[in-house]
Amino acid sequence: MKDKTIDYILRATWQAVSRMYNEEASKYGATMSTGFALLSIDKDKGTPSTSLGPKMGMEATSLTRTLKSMEEKGLIIRKKNPEDGRGVLIYLTEFGKEKRELSKNTVLKFNESVKQTISEEKLQHFIEVAETINELIQDKNIFNHANVIDMTELSEHTEKE
Structure with missing residues (x-):
């Protein structure tokens, strides 16, 4: 990668990783964003919807689409935040928890492959x-x-x- 700028290397590498995760996720009718959201939602306590975007580095509109799709697929449910009636907590369903484990194993497999090579x-x-x-x-x-x-x-x- 001689003569390539640092930002080019970062972007090209991230695009390759993203493509790899999306290809793997598509085998299960999902996307990388869905997998990342599954991993970002606290599996026991739920996660406030307002903290999910910054945690994932996603814009609100993209996050809204991802969460809507996840809700339609039965991966998550939304409940009013009992501590703040204006807020919403996102919880994983049992199906969502199963898919979370799949996402977690996919990430761990990628990490292990990199660690075995580098x-x-x-x-x-x-x-x-x-x-x-x-x-x-x-x-x-x-x-x-x-x-x-x-x-x-x-x-x-x-x-x-």
């Missing part, structure tokens, strides 16, 4: 790099004014070479 040291470096990239983004340290100036100087320096 050394522990390389995997640890990958995790550290990913965490650092996330921190840079969360702390808004990518496009702040000082870094923009540095990038301009770097670009000018590169052009001179």
